Amino acid sequence: MTPTPIDQGRVVRTFTVVGLILPAIITVVSLVLALAWRGALPDPIATHWGPGGEVDGTGPVGLMLVVGPLLMLGLPALLAATALPVLRRGRRGPVTRLLGATALALAVLLGVLFVGSLAIQRGLDAAADAPSIAPVIWSSYAASVVAGLAAWFVQPKQDTVREETTAGTAIALGDGEKAMWARTQSMTGWFMVLLVAAAILVGGIGVAVLPSEPAAGWLGIAVGVVIGLAALTFTTVTVTVSEAGLTVRGVLGWPRKVVALHDVESARVAQVNGIADFGGWGWRLRPGAEGVVLRDGEAIWVSRTSGRDIAVTVDDAATGAGLLTALAQRAATTSGADEGRA
Amino acid sequence: MLLRIDASSTEPLFAQIAASIRADVARGALKVGERLPPARTVAEELDVNLHTVLHAYQELRDEGLVDMRPGRGAVISAHAGELGELHVKVASLVAEARARGVADEVLVSLVRVAQREAQ
Numbered sequence: 197m198t199p200t201p202i203d204q205g206r207v208v209r210t211f212t213v214v215g216l217i218l219p220a221i222i223t224v225v226s227l228v229l230a231l232a233w234r235g236a237l238p239d240p241i242a243t244h245w246g247p248g249g250e251v252d253g254t255g256p257v258g259l260m261l262v263v264g265p266l267l268m269l270g271l272p273a274l275l276a277a278t279a280l281p282v283l284r285r286g287r288r289g290p291v292t293r294l295l296g297a298t299a300l301a302l303a304v305l306l307g308v309l310f311v312g313s314l315a316i317q318r319g320l321d322a323a324a325d326a327p328s329i330a331p332v333i334w335s336s337y338a339a340s341v342v343a344g345l346a347a348w349f350v351q352p353k354q355d356t357v358r359e360e361t362t363a364g365t366a367i368a369l370g371d372g373e374k375a376m377w378a379r380t381q382s383m384t385g386w387f388m389v390l391l392v393a394a395a396i397l398v399g400g401i402g403v404a405v406l407p408s409e410p411a412a413g414w415l416g417i418a419v420g421v422v423i424g425l426a427a428l429t430f431t432t433v434t435v436t437v438s439e440a441g442l443t444v445r446g447v448l449g450w451p452r453k454v455v456a457l458h459d460v461e462s463a464r465v466a467q468v469n470g471i472a473d474f475g476g477w478g479w480r481l482r483p484g485a486e487g488v489v490l491r492d493g494e495a496i497w498v499s500r501t502s503g504r505d506i507a508v509t510v511d512d513a514a515t516g517a518g519l520l521t522a523l524a525q526r527a528a529t530t531s532g533a534d535e536g537r538a
Numbered sequence: 539m540l541l542r543i544d545a546s547s548t549e550p551l552f553a554q555i556a557a558s559i560r561a562d563v564a565r566g567a568l569k570v571g572e573r574l575p576p577a578r579t580v581a582e583e584l585d586v587n588l589h590t591v592l593h594a595y596q597e598l599r600d601e602g603l604v605d606m607r608p609g610r611g612a613v614i615s616a617h618a619g620e621l622g623e624l625h626v627k628v629a630s631l632v633a634e635a636r637a638r639g640v641a642d643e644v645l646v647s648l649v650r651v652a653q654r655e656a657q
Contacts, residue, residue, distance in 0.1 A: 367540075375542040376583040378575040434575060438583035512567050515540050 207292075207352055208283045214347040215279065215296040219272035219303035223265045226307050230261050233318055242313070242323040249328030264310040271306070272299035278471060287472035288354040295471075296351055301344030308336035361464035361497050367518045369526055376438040377519045381510045383431040383477070383490045391431065395424035430478055433488055435496070435510045437520045439527075442498060444488050444508055451479065453488070457527040459500050463520035465513045466497035473507070496520065539568055539575065543584060551586055555594035563603065563618045564625035574604065574612040 237257050244253025279295040282288070312332030320326060369375060382388070402416020430451075436443040441456040442463075470489045474480035480487040485505040489495070495509040496517045510516060541558040543551050562568040574580075577591040584591075595612050598604045603621065604612045635645040 369542075370544055370546075372546045373542055373544045374584050374586075375540065376580065377540045378579070378583075379539065380573055380575075434579075436575070436579070436583060439585070440583060515567065519540065 202288075202352055202355065204283070204286055204288070207288055207354060208280070210351045211276070211279060211283055211292065211296040214350060215272055215276040215299035218300055218347075219269055222303045222307040223269040226268060226311050227261070227265045229311055230264070230314055233314055234261070236318045237314060238317060238320045238323045238325075240323055241317060242326040245326075245329040249330055251324050251326050254323045260314075264306070268303055268306040268310065272303045275299040275302075282469055282471045285469070287469045289472040289475070290354060291471055291475035293348065293351050293354045297344045297348040300347040301340045304343040305336050305340035308332065308339050312336065361466040362514075363462075363464055363517070363521070367515070367522045369522045374439070375519055375523070376436065377516050378434060378436045379510050379512060379516065380432065380434050381490050381508075387477070388431055391423060391426070395420050398423060431490065433490065433508075435488075435508050435516065437516050437523065439523065441523075442496070442506075442508070442516075442520055453486075453506070455498055455500060455506060457520075457524045458531070459502050460520060460524040461499040461501045463517040463524065464497050464499075465517050466495050466507060467493065468495040468497075468507055468509050541580065541584065543586070552590050552593040552597065555580070555584075555586075555591060556597045559594070559598060560603065560621070563614065563621050566622055568614050568618075570614050570616050570619045572614045573610065574614070576611055 234257065239257040240254040241257045241260055242251040242253070243255040243260060244251070246252040275295045276299055279292045283292055309332060312335065313329060316329070316332065317323065317326045367375070397420075399417050399420020402413045402418075402420055404413075405416065406413030430446060432447045433444050434447075436445075439457070441454055441460065443455075444453040446452070468474075468487065468489055469492050470477040470480075474482055474485075474487045474489050477489050477491070480489055483504075485507060487495075487507040487509075489507065489509050491509050493509060494511070494513040495507045496513045497505060497507045498520070499505050539559065539562050541555055543554040543558075545551070547554065549557075559568065559574070568574075574595065577588060577595055580586075580591045581588040595604065595606065599606050599612070602615060602617045604618070605615045606612055632642070632645065635642070640648075
């Protein structure tokens with residue numbers, strides 16, 4: 197079965213249209229409308245409504261006119277900045293298609309909310325007179341879903357393309373020779389910093405509000421501790437190849453993933469891209485493969501006889517894959533000879 | 539880090555482990571600041587005595603190739619970086635000796651002579 201070839205240029209172009217150009221147009225149109233209405237808007241303007249539909253938060257009009265468009269263009273641009281470099285490198289996947297659809301859906305959601313909340317306040321003397329925001333919210337949800345679906349289907353179907361894998365450097369093992377390969381791999385520095393900062397921030401807020409809001413305080417502290425532990429356990433792994441097969445373990449010995457030698461069908465070197473191949477980084481699971489993807493780049497890619505593939509991004513992957521291949525071959529010959537004798 | 543040991547070799551196991559790590563530093567597979575796997579893990583994976591692995595790590599520490607830090611285990615030292623640079627020079631020396639028809643054993647004894655002269 198030969199799949200229809202996908203034109204990567206078209207993938208990139210449609211993504212740019214739905215993920216960047218359309219959000220930019222929505223932002224400009226919203227801003228033009230807002231500036232045209234500015235004279236008729238109350239200042240301060242209503243920015244938040246309570247559950248009963250009554251206004252419970254206001255802010256300066258000027259600030260609203262800056263923050264609204266900034267989010268409308270900024271959030272989609274952030275998603276595009278994640279996906280476009282991946283697509284430009286010739287990689288793609290359902291995740292990049294979803295990122296494009298999400299970018300447009302977000303822009304439409306924020307655009308309708310922004311324009312709608314201004315429209316219902318035109319001609320009012322005070323923000324407190326503003327009617328309920330509920331109709332605006334429901335229309336923004338509906339418009340956002342429609343836009344997201346449209347953006348999904350407008351983009352070409354994106355199958356996952358992987359770069360060609362290469363066999364690891366063959367390592368010749370003597371019969372009496374024992375060998376192991378081990379390597380510690382960490383996430384990139386800025387990601388660790390981000391996680392640790394998040395842990396401190398959430399935990400810190402928890403500590404700060406503890407006297408006045410004990411429940412929320414403890415929750416914050418608990419979440420902070422969980423993020424901190426996750427940063428410790430999931431962002432650094434030790435990858436080992438030995439007679440025990442391929443082992444991946446977290447710093448504290450857990451989580452632990454083992455592929456025994458007899459389960460190794462082939463071990464190769466692949467260039468893994470977190471977004472395109474697994475929809476992100478970390479310990480990932482997708483149909484057909486699981487991945488311990490702490491960064492983009494070279495990885496040991498193991499096909500298993502018993503089930504889905506496993507990919508582990510690690511430096512010097514060629515040596516690891518080479519040794520795993522050699523050990524698996526030797527184990528297969530030895531057990532074959534044993535069966536022959538029996 | 540690739541470790542290879544051969545029980546049938548006359549070279550002691552600890553020396554084989556140490557030699558494997560030296561070779562990895564020389565070929566650039568182990569970089570300055572990188573952590574070696576805990577001795578206990580190596581002992582389990584290679585099915586050798588824990589003291590054999592510790593002996594190898596201590597020898598590397600005595601050579602200044604690794605730093606042993608409590609709680610952090612064995613870490614490739616800054617000094618080890620120079621070993622990688624020396625490796626390149628030695629490799630070109632070996633190539634030149636072979637090109638001149640000098641046997642490897644003769645080159646080794648030439649190095650020994652040079653070391654004695656330098657003392």
